[in-house]
Amino acid sequence: MIALGSDHAGLPLKLEIIKLLNELGLEFTDFGTDSPDRVDYPVYGKRAALAVASGQCERGLIFCGTGVGISISANKVPGIRCVVCSDCYSASMARRHNDANMLALGARVVGVDLARMIIKLFLDEPFEGGRHAERVNLISGIEEEYRGQYSKQEQEGGCSS
Ligand code: RB5
Numbered sequence: 707m708i709a710l711g712s713d714h715a716g717l718p719l720k721l722e723i724i725k726l727l728n729e730l731g732l733e734f735t736d737f738g739t740d741s742p743d744r745v746d747y748p749v750y751g752k753r754a755a756l757a758v759a760s761g762q763c764e765r766g767l768i769f770c771g772t773g774v775g776i777s778i779s780a781n782k783v784p785g786i787r788c789v790v791c792s793d794c795y796s797a798s799m800a801r802r803h804n805d806a807n808m809l810a811l812g813a814r815v816v817g818v819d820l821a822r823m824i825i826k827l828f829l830d831e832p833f834e835g836g837r838h839a840e841r842v843n844l845i846s847g848i849e850e851e852y853r854g855q856y857s858k859q860e861q862e863g864g865c866s867s
Contacts, residue, residue: 708734708829709763711754712813713747713776716769719813719821723767726822732829735763751779751788751810758807759785766808767825777810784849787842792816797824801831803838 708727712720717739727734737753739745747770757763766788770776773790780788788808789800792815800806809828811821833839 707763708732709754709757709766709808710734710736710768711738711750711766711776712769713739713745713750713771714742715771716747716773716776716811716813717742719811719816719818720767720769722818723769723811723821723825726825730826730829734767747776748779751776752783755780755783755786755788755808759783764807765829767828768808768810769813770810771812771814773810773812773815777808780808780810784853785846787845791824791828792820794820794823794827797828798831801828802834803841805833805838805842 710720710724724734735757737757738750751768754766754768758766766780768776768780777788777790780786786808787804787806788810789796789804789806790810790812791797791800792812797809809825811824816824
């Protein structure tokens with residue numbers, strides 16, 4: 707199961723990629739938006755990311771104008787490793803070395819044909835594990851190290867100096 711999400715700028719590319727997923731016979735859940743009206747990308751990046759982090763979906767594909775804002779948003783959810791890619795090599799290596807579980811694409815950056823190639827690679831490539839797994843574990847360690855850290859500071863009155 708693949709989680710989809712986009713803002714208004716990413717919607718046209720998301721609709722093209724839905725065609726690809728249907729061609730490939732892959733199941734997906736679309737967490738919006740489904741209208742061209744202006745919306746805020748963090749809302750949709752978070753929704754798709756929560757579906758991936760919770761295990762409801764295996765991978766996530768998200769779209770905004772550049773892919774940047776929505777990827778930053780998704781990466782705020784613990785357990786998410788979202789990459790913004792506009793080339794095939796990065797998409798492949800993001801799977802092989804980084805075990806990325808979400809891909810963000812910029813609808814104003816990549817054309818439909820390139821986006822289809824990037825997504826096929828992202829969905830097909832395996833994680834190589836080994837020494838790369840140790841590094842991915844270090845990424846998770848950073849999340850653990852700072853989990854709850856900032857909200858605790860707020861409770862204690864914040865950093866006021
Ligand atoms: C919307 O205009 C645009 O800012 C958004 O889609 C995205 O590119 C932000 O990173």
